[in-house]
Amino acid sequence: MTGESAGTVKAGGAEIYWETSGNPAGVPVLYLHGGPGAGLGRGYRSRLDASKFLTVGLDQRGCGRSKPTVQDDLGSLSGNNTQALIEDIEAVRRHLGIAKWIVTGTSWGSTLALAYALQHLDRVLGLALMAVGTTSREEVEWITEGVGRIFPEAWEEFSKAAGRRPGERVVDAYARRLAGTDRDDAETAALAWDRWESTHVSLDPLWQPGPMFDDDRERMTIAILVTHYWSRDAFLPDGQAIMERIHQLNGVPGYLIHGRKDVSGPVVTPWMLHQRWEGSRLTVIENEGHGGPQCWAAFVGAVEEIATGLSRMDGQEA
Template sequence: MAPIYPAFAVNKSDHLKVSDIHSIYYEDCGNPDGVPIVYLHGGPGGGIDDSDRQFFDPKHYRSILFDQRSCGKSTPSASLVANTTWDLVSDIEALRTHLGISRWIVFGGSWGSTLSLAYSQKHPDKALGLILRGIFTLRREELEWFYQKGADMVFADYSEAYKAPIPEEERGDMMAAYYKRLTGDDEEVKLKCAGAWSTWENSASKLLVDRAYIQRSENPKWALEFARIESHFFVNGGWMYEGQLIAEASKIAHLPIVIIQGRYDMVCPAKTSWDLYKALGGEGNQNVSYRVLGGCGHSAHERGVEEALVDACEEFKRLRK
């Protein structure tokens, strides 16, 4: 198991205008002549961190990272206008074309795995392969497990603060109740709900609760982008039919795919990754590798998950542009 690479600088960063109102921030890193790999961050609305590029060997890979619409350094901040799964898929293609890349490896975890699947199923000819972690496909049962009833049975103490901003009579649909407040006109309520929503998710993201990780939610800009954009995507079902990404998995079954799953992932439980693996052909498909990590939760930045992701990138070095 290999550790992440030491920190290294970005070769180039810039903004790409992708619509009348949206510009996305991107970073071009590593070997300019290397095998291209695109990193799709979580959330939606989470943005990229400097440590995210450290999964990729800078001598081998040309790694491309970007902040999805309206989060991180992309503009405008926290906007829900023209911000859907398919807008983001279009942005990935626009960025690939802008950078002159013919095909690339698609790398994503959590919401990033959702977007990786949506993009590669729409553009299978542009993907060299996929490295996926903590699979999330936006099925209603997945959303309800974490935001309605399921994970609160494990994180009962933290769930009280998540439920607190919502009156008892509206708790039958927590996502809708939060969305109403996060898109309302009361700025104080909006920020309070953004903090509670994002704190809840950060609390459950690692096998062992990480208080420093939770503190990200104290940044009001980050919390508002994260909570508003997530709730917007979730109440709209990602603008996909129920179960679409599992049902259409055959479109990418010919590609090399590694699926990495924390056994004790409370945000995106293992059932979803198992369903995807079976839809891709399971043991009968030699292109697909399914790896469950004992002693790991959801976050990409738990040591066991980090090492498994780096190992997958090492294995993919056999691929060429």
């Protein structure tokens, strides 16, 4: 029997929205969305075989159907960090009575999935990650500054619009203004941020012209949260950065799926993770960028392979 359910769980002063779909007795699969702040959407729910898997999604703190939305309670922003998101995930897991799950994520969701796995390895059956990143300082500086070498005209406009103070990075300036008390100025900053985002993804074969977000509230939510996390190295300081700790996942099934033409997040990041993570597999999709149908097909195949491996282990134990 398959079906869908949804609800909320209270965690750390927030109300976290969760939803499930598929077989309640199936292999649990956690899906972590991108952004930060992009919200779940619905397309992910139809990817996996509903008769075999129980897919669990949640709107991360401050966005989507979780409450409060960050722009409605800017005072809550200081408590919105990677550790809080990990605790929210754990609150959902306990609420649903799940002992272990396959952990998956796309884009920022891959960073969060890795951070979660490194902290709660005993809860992880395997990982399937797409459009892989670790939100390191090097990655953030590339996407906010370095990639301007490819789009110098757009980057000059983006940089000038940042309103930087002396010694301030572009991303820091936008983070300050988007979280500031002058909400008209924040709206101006959100529009400039959106224009840059829609530029640096424009070499993706699946790119469509136009803004990234047409909805004002959605645009503001993601701009606040992306810059909040990016300007602070995803709240993973030296000693906690994912690349330096990835060896701790040695032996854990891990699938890294990435588009060769992902200019915003070059394939060097999943390649380096793969080099340091024994038992991981790297799949590079030559004709796609930041996701696409072939990436999703590889993602589904990865989850299926993890589940098949679990079945073999169960058979051996029996």
